[in-house]
Amino acid sequence: MEVYKKDHRHFVIYKPYGYLSQFTTNAVKQRNKRFLGLLQDFPEGIMAIGRLDEKSEGLLLLTTDGKMSDYVNSQKVEKEYYALVDGNISAEAITQLKTGVEIGFDGKKYQTKPCKAFKLDTEPDLPERSKKIRDARHGPTTWVSITLKEGKFRQVRKMTSAVGYPTLRLVRVRVGSIQLNAMQVGDVVEVDEFHTLS
Incomplete structure (x- = not known):
C-alpha cells in the first residue's frame, strides 16, 4: 500500500458529464468547453490523475504530486x-x-x-x-x-x-481502494492523503 501525504494537496471529485479533465487552455477551438476549474478554485500545479473523456463521468483524482500521478497511471492500479x-x-x-x-x-x-x-x-x-x-x-x-x-x-x-x-x-x-460511493455530480472532497492499493 502506497500512502501519499499532505506535502501536496489531493482531491477526490465526481467529474460531471460534459467537462474536460483539464483546467485551462488557450486553444480557440475549446473556447466553449467546460473545465474542472469551474467546480472549485484549485491550487496551482493541480493535475488530473488519469483523465476521463468529455462524455464520461465519475471518480477523478486530482493532485499536485506528479509522482502520485505517475504511479496510478503505471498500470499498477x-x-x-x-x-x-x-x-x-x-x-x-x-x-x-x-x-x-x-x-x-x-x-x-x-x-x-x-x-x-x-x-x-x-x-x-x-x-x-x-x-x-x-x-x-x-x-x-x-x-x-x-x-x-x-x-x-x-x-x-x-x-x-x-x-x-x-x-x-x-x-x-x-x-484502487478509492470509491465513488454516494458522491454526487460535481462534488469535490479534499483529502489529507491517498491510500492507493495496487
Missing part, C-alpha cells in the same frame, strides 16, 4: 467503470471483454490486456446524468462492470463497441 451498453449483452461478449479485444489506438491496432468484466444484476444507484440517455423504447440496455489496469484513450468505449455493444453512459466508480 485498478480502475473500475460501470458502462451502460446498447443491447442485452451476451455471455460471449463478456468473455471477449475479459480476454482482450482489438481496438484502434494512435492509428494502430491494439490488443487490450485481460481484465475483469461482468454484467450487473441490477441497475447501479447513480445520479441522473445531465444529458438524457435514450429510453427503453429504443431497445434493451445492459449495465456492465469493467475493471482495467491500463487506460488507453476512450478504451472502455472502444472495447464495448468492438464486441457489438456501444457504450451509452460511462461512469468510473473506483480507482
